[in-house]
Structures are given as C-alpha cells and as structure tokens.
Amino acid sequence: MVFVVLVVAVIATSTLVAAVQAPVPVGPTRSFSVKRVPVAAVAPATRLPDRVVAEEAGRKYCIGGTLCPSYCADPAKACEAKPTYQVRLERPTRISHIRLYASDDVGVTHVAELVVKLDGREVAKLPVHWEGSALDASVQRVGRLVTIEARDPTGSRFAGEEAVISNIKLFGAAAK
Numbered sequence: 001m002v003f004v005v006l007v008v009a010v011i012a013t014s015t016l017v018a019a020v021q022a023p024v025p026v027g028p029t030r031s032f033s034v035k036r037v038p039v040a041a042v043a044p045a046t047r048l049p050d051r052v053v054a055e056e057a058g059r060k061y062c063i064g065g066t067l068c069p070s071y072c073a074d075p076a077k078a079c080e081a082k083p084t085y086q087v088r089l090e091r092p093t094r095i096s097h098i099r100l101y102a103s104d105d106v107g108v109t110h111v112a113e114l115v116v117k118l119d120g121r122e123v124a125k126l127p128v129h130w131e132g133s134a135l136d137a138s139v140q141r142v143g144r145l146v147t148i149e150a151r152d153p154t155g156s157r158f159a160g161e162e163a164v165i166s167n168i169k170l171f172g173a174a175a176k
Helices: 002-021 068-073
Strands: 024-026 030-032 051-063 080-082 085-103 113-118 121-127 133-151 163-174
Touching: 051 068, 051 085, 051 133, 068 080, 085 113, 121 133, 133 163
Parallel strands: 051 080
Antiparallel strands: 024 030, 051 163, 085 133, 085 163, 113 121, 113 133
16 A cells, blocks of 8 residues: 555656646747756855954943942942943944953852843853853844843842953944
8 A cells, every 4th residue: 555655656746847847838839948047156245253342341340139339349349339231332233242251259159140131132141150250142133232130040039149240342243
C-alpha cells in the first residue's frame, strides 16, 4: 500500500514539473517560452563601524536600593545616588551594545544584577560582581531612552540590589 502511494506521488510530481516547464500558449496559434536572464549579484550594503553615540566617563552612580545615599555620602566614594540611570538621546538611534563598569561593594550582600532597557523594553540582564568588572550588553535595537536598573536577581526587595556603575558608553549609529 505504501509503495503504491509513493509511486502515485512520484508520477503526480513529474507530471506537475512537466506542465510547469511546458511553453504557455498565447493566442490560438502562438506560444512562447520563458527565458531566464541571469541577474548580477549585488553585494549587501556594508555597515559602518559602530561609534560611541553617548558616553559618560569619569562619573560614578550608585543605583538601586536604599543603601546608595549613605554609600555616596562618603566623600572617598565620589558617586551620585540614583534610583536608576537614564540617558535620553536626541533622536532614535540604533544601539548595538552598551559597555560599562559595575561593582557591587555596597552593603553586606553582593548579588545585584543590572537590567538594561531601551524605551522601557528589557534587552539585557547582567550579573554584577562584587569586586567589579567591565560589562557588555548586546542591544541591537533602535530607541531613544536607555535605562539601567539594579535589582536582586532572587526577587527580594531591599536585599542587595545596589550597584555602582561608571564609564558608561553606548555604541551604535543614528537611525535613518
């Protein structure tokens, strides 16, 4: 039974292929065939290398939890306490990635993660190491408002959601 169905399928397919390749009659006595003309391949547009579209070097921000104001009150820390970090661009911009330095030496728990959002949409989550490290968040979207929040990845409120961020750079190109 399976063999019979297979044979019928092969015959039907070959009949369809023959019908597609046959010339199509035009008018009562004329016929024509389709001539395939080769098309020159067009190279894809080359994308210019990303550039820094916004940068905030030299400033440190403690973002997130309730310990940031007391942490930044120490003159040796030289930081500004904020609930979140935001940068609004002048026009919609293609953001390829965001690079920054982050540490979690605020308080006694060191489990913060950064949540990167573009126009309110979450695009990346980055774990923050206690001793600090450079972080790179891939974005690959067009937008105007970049927000960076610190939170505790376990969902606990007021338990380690502070992070200190600095040397923030947004890479990309202006959208057309």
